[in-house]
Amino acid sequence: MKTEIPLSKPIRQFIRVTETLLDTEISLLRNPEADPNGTLVDVYTYNIDKNVILFPVHYMGLLKDFIIARHCIRLLIKGAAVKKSRYLVCSYTKNSMYKGIHQIYIDALKDEAKKERKLPVIKLIRMLNILYTSFNDDINELPWNPITNARIYHRMPSIRKTQLYYLMKESKKDMDEMKEYEDIIPRRYFVLNKSMFYARDQYLAKTLPADELMPVINIPQMKKFNHLEVKEMLTTRWTHTSWYQSKIFGDAMLEIMEKYLQKIDWNAEDTIDYFYDIYQSGVLMTNHFISYMSMKDWFVWESPQHLQEVQLKKAEYEHEALKKIFGDLIGESPGDFTSES
Amino acid sequence: MTSRDVDGLLKKGRAYAGRTKYKEAIAYFDKALSLDPANPEAWNFRAGVFIETGRNTEALADCERAIALNQNFADAWIKKGHALYNLGRFEDAVVACTRALALNGNDASAWYIKGVCLDELGRNDEAGEAYGKSLELEIILDMEAEKRKIGKYPA
Numbered sequence: 001m002k003t004e005i006p007l008s009k010p011i012r013q014f015i016r017v018t019e020t021l022l023d024t025e026i027s028l029l030r031n032p033e034a035d036p037n038g039t040l041v042d043v044y045t046y047n048i049d050k051n052v053i054l055f056p057v058h059y060m061g062l063l064k065d066f067i068i069a070r071h072c073i074r075l076l077i078k079g080a081a082v083k084k085s086r087y088l089v090c091s092y093t094k095n096s097m098y099k100g101i102h103q104i105y106i107d108a109l110k111d112e113a114k115k116e117r118k119l120p121v122i123k124l125i126r127m128l129n130i131l132y133t134s135f136n137d138d139i140n141e142l143p144w145n146p147i148t149n150a151r152i153y154h155r156m157p158s159i160r161k162t163q164l165y166y167l168m169k170e171s172k173k174d175m176d177e178m179k180e181y182e183d184i185i186p187r188r189y190f191v192l193n194k195s196m197f198y199a200r201d202q203y204l205a206k207t208l209p210a211d212e213l214m215p216v217i218n219i220p221q222m223k224k225f226n227h228l229e230v231k232e233m234l235t236t237r238w239t240h241t242s243w244y245q246s247k248i249f250g251d252a253m254l255e256i257m258e259k260y261l262q263k264i265d266w267n268a269e270d271t272i273d274y275f276y277d278i279y280q281s282g283v284l285m286t287n288h289f290i291s292y293m294s295m296k297d298w299f300v301w302e303s304p305q306h307l308q309e310v311q312l313k314k315a316e317y318e319h320e321a322l323k324k325i326f327g328d329l330i331g332e333s334p335g336d337f338t339s340e341s
Numbered sequence: 342m343t344s345r346d347v348d349g350l351l352k353k354g355r356a357y358a359g360r361t362k363y364k365e366a367i368a369y370f371d372k373a374l375s376l377d378p379a380n381p382e383a384w385n386f387r388a389g390v391f392i393e394t395g396r397n398t399e400a401l402a403d404c405e406r407a408i409a410l411n412q413n414f415a416d417a418w419i420k421k422g423h424a425l426y427n428l429g430r431f432e433d434a435v436v437a438c439t440r441a442l443a444l445n446g447n448d449a450s451a452w453y454i455k456g457v458c459l460d461e462l463g464r465n466d467e468a469g470e471a472y473g474k475s476l477e478l479e480i481i482l483d484m485e486a487e488k489r490k491i492g493k494y495p496a
Contacts, residue, residue: 002395004392004393004394004395004397004427006423006426006427006450006453006454006457007457008453008456008457008460008472009457009460009461032359036483036486036487056486058479058482058483058486059479059483060449060450060453060479061449061450061452061453061456061472061475061476061479062453062472062475062476062479063476063479063480063483158469158472161473161476162476165476165480165483169483169487
């Protein structure tokens, strides 16, 4: 790593450890268009020579450090999987996408039967595609989130306050996601989606001792959280929202999460074997989630390159799945009803 | 030569720098400086590009010129602190950042660089304080950026 960007000592050391263990190089890049969560463009996913972590221009201090730490952990997990075996992600095929979309359609019909105001067919069809893709994205991201956060909490105490701010922000965003589609999405999927995030928040609230995560009380916008523990902050908000019915499913998912994560020694030495063990725990946890949500036929474990290739064919796959379900109602050209149209 | 000509050159230089086209940016700042060497902004902008491209000794020299022209130029003090940090001169960087913060206490990056340098010097408590201040300001900036994004108030 060669950078002119100032970095706090633990982050600089952690980047060096990551590069050494993986025998790779990491570049840091400020970008006005960067996602607020930052982006990792890595050699294990893309055909590039070195890894790049992008972050927003206005992240100049510890927020940037937190983003970098998160992406370094993800990079270590991916790299360890590649070094020890293979790095796989949840991808899909034409057939698995059909099975997923078909299942959502059946569940949507059950919900629609109870509704007075029926959803227009076009909206229903678009919802099927969007929901399938959304679950694919979430199942590839969510299980790694508590892992990276727990690791940061235990090993980088200097960025715990930054972590708190981030968790609050992320939790709020995930809680609100899909809210506007609440009446459109079959109840089952709405609840399952929320349950995944609920489980993550509960796990983090339990894992991260609250006393060290007191909010930065000098910030006027955060004053309302003063004297609240992080556990309360992450849990109370859920209980005060309409998503509280996600609790039963969310508690079950929390149990799944704890089952796999309790085996991890967060303070163990950084080695390839250690991060490979974490990768395996993440994969097992993902599989358990998929199974719990009855989505076993929806996804396949494949290389990241496979996922990129099928994403290019997504419109075509969606069109074929819809043709199989709706027959002549669907035109000949992909794009009429696909999630990208 | 008019001040409008110089302002135009600086504007173009900044636009190139924003798009990471540093060679072009430096060319515009050089031109501006040849027309108006007593312009502290021009020295300061060029220092920023020098830092981005790893030319920290030149950046430091430009900061010194900017500060010589305007002792109260907070941004030039911050860049000086940044260049000194990159050169491994942590004590001097802390002094520069402290001066910058006396002029503008609301600069998150100045607090952060100060924190990083204090950390390097093993002055952990002071580093913790500086990091804390930097985080507060960064969070405020982030909240404002979020609000702009969701259109609560215009950019």
